[in-house]
Amino acid sequence: xxxxxxxxxxxxxxxxxxxxxxxxxxxxxxxxxxxxxxxxxxxxxxxxxxxxxxxxxxxxxxxxxxxxxxxxxxxxxxxxxxxxxxxxxxxxxxxxxxxxxxxxxxxxxxxxxxxxxxxxxxxxxxxxxxxxxxxxxxxxxxxxxxxxxxxxxxxxxxxxxxxxxxxxxxxxxxxxxxxxxxxxxxxxxxxxxxxxxxxxxxxxxxxxxxxxxxxxxxxxxxxxxxxxxxxxxxxxxxxxxxxxxxxxxxxxxxxxxxxxxxxxxxxxxxxxxxxxxxxxxxxxxxxxxxxxxxxxxxxxxxxxxxxxxx
Amino acid sequence: xxxxxxxxxxxxxxxxxxxxxxxxxxxxxxxxxxxxxxxxxxxxxxxxxxxxxxxxxxxxxxxxxxxxxxxxxxxxxxxxxxxxxxxxxxxxxxxxxxxxxxxxxxxxxxxxxxxxxxxxxxxxxxxxxxxxxxxxxxxxxxxxxxxxxxxxxxxxxxxxxxxxxxxxxxxxxxxxxxxxxxxxxxxxxxxxxxxxxxxxxxxxxxxxxxx
Numbered sequence: 001x002x003x004x005x006x007x008x009x010x011x012x013x014x015x016x017x018x019x020x021x022x023x024x025x026x027x028x029x030x031x032x033x034x035x036x037x038x039x040x041x042x043x044x045x046x047x048x049x050x051x052x053x054x055x056x057x058x059x060x061x062x063x064x065x066x067x068x069x070x071x072x073x074x075x076x077x078x079x080x081x082x083x084x085x086x087x088x089x090x091x092x093x094x095x096x097x098x099x100x101x102x103x104x105x106x107x108x109x110x111x112x113x114x115x116x117x118x119x120x121x122x123x124x125x126x127x128x129x130x131x132x133x134x135x136x137x138x139x140x141x142x143x144x145x146x147x148x149x150x151x152x153x154x155x156x157x158x159x160x161x162x163x164x165x166x167x168x169x170x171x172x173x174x175x176x177x178x179x180x181x182x183x184x185x186x187x188x189x190x191x192x193x194x195x196x197x198x199x200x201x202x203x204x205x206x207x208x209x210x211x212x213x214x215x216x217x218x219x220x221x222x223x224x225x226x227x228x229x230x231x232x233x234x235x236x237x238x239x240x241x242x243x244x245x246x247x248x249x250x251x252x253x254x255x256x257x258x259x260x261x262x263x264x265x266x267x268x269x270x271x272x273x274x275x276x277x278x279x280x281x282x283x284x285x286x287x288x289x290x291x292x293x294x295x296x297x298x299x300x301x302x303x304x305x306x307x308x309x310x
Numbered sequence: 311x312x313x314x315x316x317x318x319x320x321x322x323x324x325x326x327x328x329x330x331x332x333x334x335x336x337x338x339x340x341x342x343x344x345x346x347x348x349x350x351x352x353x354x355x356x357x358x359x360x361x362x363x364x365x366x367x368x369x370x371x372x373x374x375x376x377x378x379x380x381x382x383x384x385x386x387x388x389x390x391x392x393x394x395x396x397x398x399x400x401x402x403x404x405x406x407x408x409x410x411x412x413x414x415x416x417x418x419x420x421x422x423x424x425x426x427x428x429x430x431x432x433x434x435x436x437x438x439x440x441x442x443x444x445x446x447x448x449x450x451x452x453x454x455x456x457x458x459x460x461x462x463x464x465x466x467x468x469x470x471x472x473x474x475x476x477x478x479x480x481x482x483x484x485x486x487x488x489x490x491x492x493x494x495x496x497x498x499x500x501x502x503x504x505x506x507x508x509x510x511x512x513x514x515x516x517x518x519x520x521x
Contacts, residue, residue, distance in 0.1 A: 152465055
C-alpha cells in the first residue's frame with residue numbers, strides 16, 4: 001500500500017544530460033516514472049490511461065487504458081520492458097520499443113503490489129497483496145516458475161544482485177530473505193528487524209544489501225551470511241524507498257508514519273555514515289536519479305517538466 | 311448412474327462394507343444427525359486484509375492497551391477464534407496494533423500494540439481506545455495477525471460501523487475505503503456504561519482457514 005502513496009524515484013542516464021526538459025502532457029497526469037536508460041517516460045493519468053513517451057522528443061509510443069487501476073509499475077534495468085501491476089491482479093508487460101505486443105496475464109486475484117525484473121532475463125517477480133510472491137517467466141506464454149513463501153503476508157520489496165544470481169527480499173513479516181535464482185531456493189534469512197522493512201537494494205558490487213524501513217534506519221547486511229553488518233544513524237521517519245546514485249551513495253525517501261506531512265529525501269554516504277538533505281518542491285509528482293543527479297518531475301494538465309534536483 | 315444418497319443411507323452403506331465402524335454407542339441415525347449438525351457449524355474464514363502498515367514483532371502480552379490518560383473513546387474488543395469447522399481454537403496468537411486517538415502509530419515503542427492468546431474457550435479480549443483517522447487511510451481500523459498451529463496465518467483489519475466515513479450506513483458505504491475487502495470486517499459498535507464514563511464495545515470473531 002505505502003508504495004502507491006509515494007513519489008517515485010527512478011534512475012535515468014545519458015539522455016538526460018540537460019538540466020531541464022519540458023514536454024507536452026498527454027493528459028492530466030498523476031504520476032511519472034523514467035526508464036533506467038533515460039529515454040522513456042511512463043505517465044499515469046487521472047482518467048486511468050497510461051502513456052509511454054519517448055525522450056527527449058516527447059513522442060507517444062504507446063497509450064492504453066488498462067482494465068483496472070495501475071497499482072504499481074517497474075522498468076527492467078536495461079529499459080527494454082515496462083511492467084504494470086493492476087488492482088485486479090493482472091500484470092502487463094509493455095515492450096518499450098515500438099510495434100511490439102503487450103504481454104498480459106492474471107497473476108492473482110488481488111492487487112499487484114510488487115514487480116521486479118531479473119537482470120538480462122525475461123523473468124519477473126510478482127507480488128499480489130497478502131499472497132505469496134511468485135516468479136514468472138514471460139519469454140513465451142507467461143509461466144509460473146516458483147512461489148516464494150514468507151511467514152505471512154507478502155514481500156514489501158525485492159532486489160536482484162547485479163549478476164542476477166541472487167534475489168533479496170523484505171517481507172511484512174519483517175524477515176529479510178536471500179534466494180538463489182537457479183532453482184529459487186531460499187539460501188538464508190535475517191530476523192533481526194522488529195519493524196517492517198520497505199526497501200532493499202544491492203550495492204553495485206553485490207557485496208552488501210542496504211535495507212530501509214519503519215525503523216527509520218538504513219541497515220547493511222552481508223548477502224553471503226545474512227548477518228547485519230552495521231546500522232546508520234536513525235531518523236524519525238520510516239524509509240520507504242532506496243536508490244543508489246553511485247557505489248557508495250544512496251538516496252533514501254522518508255515518509256511520515258501517518259501521512260500527515262509530505263515525503264522528504266536524504267542522500268547517504270555509506271562510507272562515512274553521514275547524510276545530507278535533498279531539497280524537494282512539494283509539488284513534485286515524480287523523479288529520479290541519473291548520473292549522480294536527482295531528477296524530479298512536475299506535471300500540470302498541459303506540460304511535464306523534468307529537472308535535476310542537485 | 312449418479313445416485314445422491316442421504317447422510318444416513320451413505321453411513322449405512324459404509325457400515326455394511328466396513329468403510330466405517332463406530333466405537334460409540336449410537337445408532338446410524340444419531341451419527342448421521344450429529345454429522346449433519348457438525349457440517350452446519352462450518353464457518354466461513356474471516357476475509358483477509360493487507361498486513362501493513364507498521365507491524366512490529368514482539369508486542370507485549372498485555373490485554374489493556376489503554377491508560378487513564380489516553381484521550382479518545384474507550385473501547386473493549388472481544389471475540390472468539392474458531393477453525394472453519396467451527397471448533398474453538400485455544401492458544402491462538404492474536405497480535406493487534408492500531409493508531410492512538412490522534413491517528414499516530416507508535417513505531418518507537420509498543421503503545422497500542424499487543425500480543426494476546428485465545429483462552430481455553432477460544433476467546434480473546436483487549437481494552438483500547440477507538441483508533442484515530444490519518445491521511446493515508448480512509449477508515450479507523452485495528453490490524454490483526456492471527457496464527458494457530460495447523461491453520462493459515464490470517465492478516466486482517468477490524469473496522470467500526472460507527473466510523474463517520476460510513477455516514478451511518480456501512481453496508482452501503484464501506485467501499486469508500488478501498489482496502490475494506492468485505493462488509494464482514496465492519497463491526498457494529500455498542501455504546502454502554504454511565505453517560506459520564508461511556509465505553510464502546512465491539513465483537514470480532516475470527517475464523518482461521520486450515521493450512
